[in-house]
Amino acid sequence: MSHPKNVWNLESLHEFEQERSKEWNLKIQSMREASEIHRQVRQDAERYIQPGMNLIQICNYIETTNKRLLGYKKKEPLVRSWGFPTGCSINECAAHYTPNPGENLTLKIDDIMKIDFGTQINGYIIDCAFTMAFDSVHNTLMTAVMDATNTGIKTMGIDVRLCDIGAEIQEVMESYECQYNKEMHSVKCIENLSGHSIAPFKIHFGNTVPIVANNDQLKMSEGEIYAIETFGTTGRGYIEEKGDCSHFMKDWEMPSVPLRHKGAKNLLNFINKQFGTLAFCRRWIQDEYSSNHHVPLKKLCESGIIRKYPPLCDVRNCHTAQYEHTIILRPTCKEIVSRGKDY
DSSP states (O other): OTTSSSSTTTHHEEEEEEOOOOOOOHHHHHHHHHHHHHHHHHHHHHHHTTOBHHHHHHHHHHHHHHHHHTTOOOTSSTEEEEEEOOHHHHHHTTOOOOTTTTTOBBTTTOOOEEEEEEEEEETEEEEEEEEEEESSGHHHHHHHHHHHHHHHHHHHOTOOOOHHHHHHOOOOHTOEEEEEEEEEEEOOEEOOOOOEEEBBTTTSSSSSESSSSSOOOBBBBTOOOEEEEEESSSSSSEEOSOOOOOOEEEEETTTOOOOHHHHHHHHHHHHHHHTSSSSSEEHHHHHHOSSOOHHHHHHHHHHHHHEEEEEEEEETTTEEEEEEEEEHHHOEEEETTOOOOOO
């Protein structure tokens, strides 16, 4: 797509030559391949997932398919791997939920579930999410959020202010109403969730892209990678951290901290080798390292080396939806690399 307020530069010799550089070629080709794998995995998942399935079963299926298509190698875990844990947040839970070991939750026919997973090649992460439901009562909410995400994508681009993107998203999202239990509900943006820029091996890096109007005058710049994601809700439009944490990630800004706990040192060495600064979950630690990871992981969190990212939930019994795409701001145009026939 063309950058807003800018000339479509596909015929600009200078811009075209810039994109042919070794650095740009690695970036674009890695992102395109990771995106194609994301499309294949999610389209397979859309056919596979059915009510009554255990959430661990769903996540394991997505992650196993992801690793197989990526060509994941155990000796080089950071070259081609998951971008972050598979989110399968249900109903009022908007994000950051994946089952911990031993949990036994199942998908119900009237649930609305956000599937959010990533692929990465050479550190370039594709962050892309969609919403699944088997009851048509959720259709309007899902349509509102998809429309808002597409509006954000259309509005964004080089030299566009972040506040302008948020205002456009909010206007579209809140133009919808949906009906639950014969009551009409306005669709609200979840104001304290946002899109974000992405850097190599760093999923949330630098700028945030609001989904409500604000005063952020910062402009997007050439070469940046963004995840445009929007969240709609029938609740109050504000999330809080609730429940047991399953998502974790190394704090790359944290200075070196001495560790006395031997188990914490060993676990940190494993995390550095296996995940680096990519997000991970307890299921992966148990599968790849040890089931006796609770105390070492707690020590690493207490030290500040590892950060927790608990489930993010609106008010009880409301419904939330999410759609997300990854976009690279090329000099000549903006490329929605994760776009597919499904959304």
